[in-house]
Amino acid sequence: MNPKRCAACKYLRRRCPKDCIFAPYFPPNDPAKFACIHRIYGAGNVSKMLQQLPEQTRAEAVESLCFEAKCRVDDPVYGCVGIIHLLQTQIQNAQNELAKTQAEVAVAQTNLSQTQNSDF
Amino acid sequence: MNPKRCAACKYLRRRCPKDCIFAPYFPPNDPAKFACIHRIYGAGNVSKMLQQLPEQTRAEAVESLCFEAKCRVDDPVYGCVGIIHLLQTQIQNAQNELAKTQAEVAVAQTNLSQTQNSDF
Numbered sequence: 001m002n003p004k005r006c007a008a009c010k011y012l013r014r015r016c017p018k019d020c021i022f023a024p025y026f027p028p029n030d031p032a033k034f035a036c037i038h039r040i041y042g043a044g045n046v047s048k049m050l051q052q053l054p055e056q057t058r059a060e061a062v063e064s065l066c067f068e069a070k071c072r073v074d075d076p077v078y079g080c081v082g083i084i085h086l087l088q089t090q091i092q093n094a095q096n097e098l099a100k101t102q103a104e105v106a107v108a109q110t111n112l113s114q115t116q117n118s119d120f
Numbered sequence: 121m122n123p124k125r126c127a128a129c130k131y132l133r134r135r136c137p138k139d140c141i142f143a144p145y146f147p148p149n150d151p152a153k154f155a156c157i158h159r160i161y162g163a164g165n166v167s168k169m170l171q172q173l174p175e176q177t178r179a180e181a182v183e184s185l186c187f188e189a190k191c192r193v194d195d196p197v198y199g200c201v202g203i204i205h206l207l208q209t210q211i212q213n214a215q216n217e218l219a220k221t222q223a224e225v226a227v228a229q230t231n232l233s234q235t236q237n238s239d240f
Binding site for chain 2: 039040041042044045048049052053057060061063064066067068072076078079080081082083084087090091094095097098101103104106108109110112115116
């Protein structure tokens with residue numbers, strides 16, 4: 001038993017090879033990170049996805065996969081698509097408020113120019 | 121061979137059972153939908169996730185899983201987390217523009233009240 005096995009190999013109860021594809025992204029002190037990703041994608045799928053990526057993009061890919069997996073565990077029906085819907089609603093609200101405020105600017109400017117004109 | 125096998129069973133080259141968990145959501149005329157989800161999650165994981173959900177929420181869950189899988193295929197590094205970042209940037213931009221416009225309203229209103237006061 002290698003006490004320095006990464007969290008993935010620990011979880012999968014296997015020896016952690018020197019060139020373990022998971023080791024750089026799943027340190028032994030954060031077991032929940034791998035558990036989540038394993039539950040949603042399966043270790044084999046994650047390993048396949050990482051292998052298909054250039055090494056310098058793998059850390060970011062792991063982060064986004066972990067984020068999506070966590071969202072799916074928290075919300076098994078909508079996953080992080082629920083967040084996308086929420087953000088789209090926020091954008092819609094912000095755009096509505098912007099349009100309202102722009103209308104207020106237009107009214108204020110019209111009032112201003114009328115007041116100024118009435119001075120002459 | 122059952123010519124009415126669902127897209128999932130067709131893809132998995134297996135008989136489509138009467139109570140197939142995939143059949144209601146993967147019609148035979150849309151094979152790409154299952155291929156995408158299978159590539160990212162694996163059929164077994166999707167089946168497990170659907171089984172854990174009440175039946176009336178499964179259709180929505182399949183749609184969100186398909187969306188996430190498609191995003192991951194299109195963008196293997198960021199998946200649909202890339203969309204979330206994009207939307208967050210849009211919200212930030214909209215909020216900045218809103219703050220700017222609100223400042224404009226404040227200036228216009230101050231100008232207006234000063235002009236009106238100077239009338240008296």
